[in-house]
Amino acid sequence: MxxxxFITPDQPTPPEQLGVWVPMRTRTALEVESHEWQAAPLVVVDDQAVGALVERGLPRRTGIVVLVRDEDDASIWERAVAVGAEYVVQLPLAAAWLELRLHEATGCAYVMWDQSPGEGPCDSAPTTTGS
Structure with a gap:
C-alpha cells in the first residue's frame, strides 16, 4: 500500500510535527517524483511548498490538502487552486479532520485502537469471536 x-518547502519535516499519527512519506517540493505524486492515496502540502509544485507542473490529481500557516494570507486560495487542492486547512484546528482523512486514505491500516479516545461503538476496537 x-x-x-507530505510535501514540504525545503527540509523534509517529520509528519509527527503535524500532530497526526499516520505514517507518511515526506518529500520536498523539488524532490517529489511524479510517480510518488500520482500513487499516493492523499497528498498533504505545506502552503510554503505550493509555488514550487505549481512551477514543476506535476499532473493534476485528486486528494490534495494544503496546510495553511497564516490564515490571513488571502493568496493561498489562488495558489491552492493552481495546485489542484480539494481542501485548505489550518493546523492545529483541523488536526483531527486531517487524521481522519489520512486514516480513510490508508484504509485505517494505521489506527491505534488501544489509544482511541472515544467511547462509542464506532470508536472501539473490533472484536472477534473464536471458534
Missing amino acids: DLPL
Whole structure:
C-alpha cells in the first residue's frame, strides 16, 4: 500500500510535527517524483511548498490538502487552486479532520485502537469471536 505524501518547502519535516499519527512519506517540493505524486492515496502540502509544485507542473490529481500557516494570507486560495487542492486547512484546528482523512486514505491500516479516545461503538476496537 502506498503511503500518503507530505510535501514540504525545503527540509523534509517529520509528519509527527503535524500532530497526526499516520505514517507518511515526506518529500520536498523539488524532490517529489511524479510517480510518488500520482500513487499516493492523499497528498498533504505545506502552503510554503505550493509555488514550487505549481512551477514543476506535476499532473493534476485528486486528494490534495494544503496546510495553511497564516490564515490571513488571502493568496493561498489562488495558489491552492493552481495546485489542484480539494481542501485548505489550518493546523492545529483541523488536526483531527486531517487524521481522519489520512486514516480513510490508508484504509485505517494505521489506527491505534488501544489509544482511541472515544467511547462509542464506532470508536472501539473490533472484536472477534473464536471458534
